[in-house]
Amino acid sequence: MSEADATPFTVGTRRARLVRSAALGSLLGLLLAGLLLVAGPAAPAAAHASLVGSDPSNGSVISTPPTEVTLTFSEPVRLVPDRVLIVAPDGGRADAGEPRAEGAEVFIPVDDASATGTYLVSYRVISADSHPVAGSITFSVGSPSAEPPVLADDGGSDPVVATAVSVNKYLGYAGLVFLIGSGVMLALLWPRRLPRQGPAKLLWVGAGLVALSTAAGVWLQVPYSTGGGIFDVSGDALRDVLASAYGTAHVVRLGVLVAVALLLRPLLAGSAARSDLVLLAGLGLVGLGTWPVAGHPIASPVPAVSIAVQTVHLAAAAFWIGGLVALAGFLLRRADERELGAILPVWSGWAAAAVAVLMVAGVIQAVIELAVPEALWSTTYGVLLLVKIGLFAGVVAVAGYSRRLVRTKIAPTRPGALRLAVVAESLVLAGVLVVSSVLVQTTPGRTDVAQESTPVVEDYAVTLDSELYSLQVLLEPGRQGTNLVHLYAYSPEGEAQPVLEWQASAALPEAGVEPIDIPLLALTDEHATGQVVLPVAGDWQFRFTLRLSEFDQASVEATVPIN
Numbered sequence: 001m002s003e004a005d006a007t008p009f010t011v012g013t014r015r016a017r018l019v020r021s022a023a024l025g026s027l028l029g030l031l032l033a034g035l036l037l038v039a040g041p042a043a044p045a046a047a048h049a050s051l052v053g054s055d056p057s058n059g060s061v062i063s064t065p066p067t068e069v070t071l072t073f074s075e076p077v078r079l080v081p082d083r084v085l086i087v088a089p090d091g092g093r094a095d096a097g098e099p100r101a102e103g104a105e106v107f108i109p110v111d112d113a114s115a116t117g118t119y120l121v122s123y124r125v126i127s128a129d130s131h132p133v134a135g136s137i138t139f140s141v142g143s144p145s146a147e148p149p150v151l152a153d154d155g156g157s158d159p160v161v162a163t164a165v166s167v168n169k170y171l172g173y174a175g176l177v178f179l180i181g182s183g184v185m186l187a188l189l190w191p192r193r194l195p196r197q198g199p200a201k202l203l204w205v206g207a208g209l210v211a212l213s214t215a216a217g218v219w220l221q222v223p224y225s226t227g228g229g230i231f232d233v234s235g236d237a238l239r240d241v242l243a244s245a246y247g248t249a250h251v252v253r254l255g256v257l258v259a260v261a262l263l264l265r266p267l268l269a270g271s272a273a274r275s276d277l278v279l280l281a282g283l284g285l286v287g288l289g290t291w292p293v294a295g296h297p298i299a300s301p302v303p304a305v306s307i308a309v310q311t312v313h314l315a316a317a318a319f320w321i322g323g324l325v326a327l328a329g330f331l332l333r334r335a336d337e338r339e340l341g342a343i344l345p346v347w348s349g350w351a352a353a354a355v356a357v358l359m360v361a362g363v364i365q366a367v368i369e370l371a372v373p374e375a376l377w378s379t380t381y382g383v384l385l386l387v388k389i390g391l392f393a394g395v396v397a398v399a400g401y402s403r404r405l406v407r408t409k410i411a412p413t414r415p416g417a418l419r420l421a422v423v424a425e426s427l428v429l430a431g432v433l434v435v436s437s438v439l440v441q442t443t444p445g446r447t448d449v450a451q452e453s454t455p456v457v458e459d460y461a462v463t464l465d466s467e468l469y470s471l472q473v474l475l476e477p478g479r480q481g482t483n484l485v486h487l488y489a490y491s492p493e494g495e496a497q498p499v500l501e502w503q504a505s506a507a508l509p510e511a512g513v514e515p516i517d518i519p520l521l522a523l524t525d526e527h528a529t530g531q532v533v534l535p536v537a538g539d540w541q542f543r544f545t546l547r548l549s550e551f552d553q554a555s556v557e558a559t560v561p562i563n
Contacts, residue, residue: 049075049127058137063523065113071106075299076128083124087148089117117145128299130246161223168216175209181322198330249294256287313361320354464556489526498525501547
């Protein structure tokens with residue numbers, strides 16, 4: 001790619017310089033447009049942890065009040081203060097003390113859940129990859145009632161905060177591109193006779209953007225986590241963020257920036273020794289590693305591999321794009337033909353190596369984040385990855401055409417062809433950047449597939465009426481296997497109806513299954529429960545017989561589809 005970008009600019013005419021400036025402006029404009037396109041309009045980022053279970057289970061009816069509620073997530077989570085609670089049927093708080101998170105489980109102590117009715121457990125936590133996760137479950141003690149008058153947290157963020165988070169993230173990436181591209185160019189490829197002020201300024205702009213993005217990221221994480229406004233930030237909340245893995249990564253990044261700034265003087269003066277460059281490279285790798293530590297890779301099934309691969313991927317991308325900006329913006333406008341003849345082959349080789357690294361790292365990332373092949377076409381992440389692969393193939397094709405022009409020495413006589421190739425590469429590169437930016441906000445394919453494969457509780461509920469009573473039937477989970485049956489009896493007027501004797505059976509005539517008696521236990525005069533094993537799927541015929549007195553008895557039936 002780099003040879004294609006560089007060669008047309010070797011023509012030492014005023015017209016060629018104007019074309020170079022226009023091409024550079026177009027490239028920077030496309031990159032900026034891509035960033036703005038992704039940054040807005042902003043939407044709440046998809047959470048990458050999900051609730052996979054609870055005790056009591058969601059929607060269950062239990063006879064004994066629990067002393068503790070347990071929520072189990074798909075990955076480790078961190079609590080948002082004052083956002084995990086239990087609400088009693090009357091709207092009051094039923095939790096006691098502070099909940100605690102231990103890995104992927106959250107434990108909520110219960111103060112008093114003795115009142116009959118439905119309890120709501122509302123939660124907002126932070127997943128391992130720093131995204132907020134919010135929702136609610138319900139359980140009932142004795143018998144269900146209307147849900148408590150509390151709205152569950154929808155997990156959304158303030159629109160201003162969501163926009164600020166998106167813009168801030170991409171400003172940080174832009175800063176990395178300017179910092180690494182200019183730094184590598186000054187360290188290894190810049191001729192001694194040329195002034196260094198231009199790339200040095202771009203380098204400082206990049207460092208400033210990274211520092212600003214890092215500090216702002218810590219601030220914005222507070223309202224992003226809590227769902228508050230952009231200025232709803234307290235000292236305690238900031239300390240909580242700084243104490244998390246996300247905050248630690250950002251503090252380390254700032255420390256690396258300070259160390260790099262202290263070591264830049266020899267580099268900018270052109271007198272950096274090999275030891276200075278080695279130290280800067282080491283610090284750079286540490287700083288780059290803070291991005292995956294604060295993002296998706298930390299929640300990967302193989303976090304060490306994901307963090308290493310993402311760090312290398314980020315380094316190669318920043319070097320490739322940043323080197324292109326520095327090359328087209330400064331070196332190609334100032335170096336003479338002899339200097340370019342020595343520099344461009346070296347840069348071309350490095351750029352080709354960076355592309356190869358990007359391809360290998362991208363494949364490894366895709367395998368980890370997709371987990372199964374079908375996620376490539378059945379999830380949003382996979383579809384975006386296919387688009388990115390297509391665009392990347394376009395870049396490689398255009399670069400191959402440009403390389404042939406250079407190798408066959410046609411470039412000096414056909415600068416127009418190379419200029420068109422440069423514009424085409426710039427356009428496709430901007431598209432790759434846009435898709436890549438969307439990918440970092442998209443739920444990984446492995447998470448989507450896992451959520452889709454998680455069994456969903458499909459409780460079956462129905463009300464059956466007779467002349468003597470109305471019977472509410474709850475069958476959970478309403479699937480093949482073991483099921484729990486809850487029966488609630490009411491008078492025709494809607495009052496609780498005492499029952500002297502409960503009987504129930506289930507049959508599947510189409511499969512030759514004769515009626516199976518369901519043993520029932522009366523929890524109260526009007527509530528009974530039992531357990532039945534439904535061995536095969538089909539339309540099961542349930543029959544319930546309730547005796548209300550010595551002479552009053554009636555039966556009701558229901559057909560229940562069992563999957």
